[in-house]
Amino acid sequence: MTTTGEEHTTGRGGPWWWTRWRSAVLDVGLASLSAVECAFEGIRFARDAGIPLAAGIVFGVLAGSALLFRRKWPIAVVLVAIAITPAQMGYLMGIVGLYTLAASELPRRIIASLAGMSLVGMLIVMFVRVRQDMARGDLDLGDWFVPFAAITTAVGMTAPPLLLGLYVGARRRLMESLRERADSLERELQLLAERAEERAEWARNEERTRIARDMHDVVAHRVSLMVVHAAALQAVARKDPEKAVKNAALVGDMGRQALTELREMLGVLRSGDGSRRPAPSMPLVAVGVAAAVAASRVVDDGEGPCLEELEELIGQSAAAGMVVDLSVEGETRLYAAEIEETTYRVVQEALTNVHKHAAGAKTHVRLAHRVSEIAMQVENEPPPEVSSASSARLPSGGNGLVGMKERVSALGGVFVSGPTDAGGYRVSAVIPA
Known part of the structure; x- marks a missing residue:
C-alpha cells in the first residue's frame, strides 16, 4: 500500500x-x-x-x-x-x-x-x-x-x-x-x-417492482377471465349444458395461455446463461435481477404482446360476457416493442379491472395513432345492478393502476385514471412514439 x-x-x-x-x-x-x-x-x-x-x-x-x-x-x-x-x-x-x-x-x-x-x-x-x-x-x-x-x-x-x-x-x-x-x-x-452501491440498491428495487408488475400483468387478466367463466359455468351448468361445455373450454384455453406466458418468462430465466440453473445459495436479489433481464429480453426479441393482439384480447373479454366496443383513430403503424407492449398491458389491465369491479358494464376502448404519440382510453359505463358474474368475487391487490402508471411513466408518457360523471371509470394514457 x-x-x-x-x-x-x-x-x-x-x-x-x-x-x-x-x-x-x-x-x-x-x-x-x-x-x-x-x-x-x-x-x-x-x-x-x-x-x-x-x-x-x-x-x-x-x-x-x-x-x-x-x-x-x-x-x-x-x-x-x-x-x-x-x-x-x-x-x-x-x-x-x-x-x-x-x-x-x-x-x-x-x-x-x-x-x-x-x-x-x-x-x-x-x-x-x-x-x-x-x-x-x-x-x-x-x-x-x-x-x-x-x-x-x-x-x-x-x-x-x-x-x-x-x-x-x-x-x-x-x-x-x-x-x-x-x-x-x-x-x-x-x-x-457509495454511489454505485446506491444505484445497485435502486436497481434491485426497480427490478423487484418490474418483476411483480410483469407477473401481475401476465397472470391477473387470464385468471380473472377464468374466474368469470367459472362463475358463468356454475350458473348455467344445469340449465344449458352446451353453454357450460363452451365456458369450460374457454376456461381451459385461458389457463393454457396463462401457463404458456409464464413458461416463456421462466424459460428465458432458466436458459439465460446456457442451461445452467441458479445455485440454491444464490441470493434472491440475483434471481430477481435475472428475472427482470429475462423479461426485458423477451420484449427485445419481439416475443411480448403487440397491438395486433388487441382484437384477440377484446374478443376474450367479449367471450366472458363483457360488451366491448373498440375504435381506432389514425393510421396504424409499427412502434417500438416496449411501446406496443405497454399499450397492450394498459388495455389488458383496464379490462381486468372492469371484470373485477364493474362486471357486465359496457366498455369502450379507444386507440388513437397521432403524429408523435399514441393515445389509449378504456372507459366503462356504470355496471348493472344484477350480473351473472357478480358472484365471482374477484380479489384485488390494488396494484393494477400503480403498475399501469409506472409502465407509462417509464416511457415518458402521461397516465390519468378516475371515475366519470356518469358513474363509470376511465383510464387514459398517452405515450410518446
Missing part, C-alpha cells in the same frame, strides 16, 4: 518543529560540526582582530550553532552565514543554509536575492584572502590567479547547494502533489463506490 499525503502529514513524531526524530538528529549533528568549524576559525579571527581567544571561540560556537534552526528560519541562517563571511568562517553553515533555503517554499526572488548576496560576499572575501596570501608570498602565481580563484571558489560554494536545493524542493513539491492527487482519487473512488 502507498503512503498518502494525509498519512504523511499526520505522521509527525519529532520534537519542536521537526517532523521526525531523524531530521532532528541530522540537524543537531550538522549544527555541532558547524559550531566546531566556526570555533577553530574563530581562533584565527581573534588573533587577527586582537581580541581574546575565548571571545573568538564563543563567537564561533554561537554563530555556528545557528545552523540548528535551518528548517525553522532558513533566511536567518543564510543571513548569519553572510554576516560572518568577512571573518572567514561559517563555510559549512553557508553551504547547508543555501541548500535549505533553495529547497524551501519561499518565493524564488527571495532565494535569488540571498544567493546573490552570498555569492558576492564569498567573492569579495576570497578575492581579499587570495590577494593577501600572494602579498605574503604564500602563493607565487600571476595576477590572473586572484580573480580566477575568487570566482571559482565563490561559484563552487554557492551554485551546487543552490541547484541541489532547487531540485530537492521541486521533487518534494511533486511528491506532495502526487500524494494529494492520490488522496483526491481515493476520495473520488470512495464516492463512486
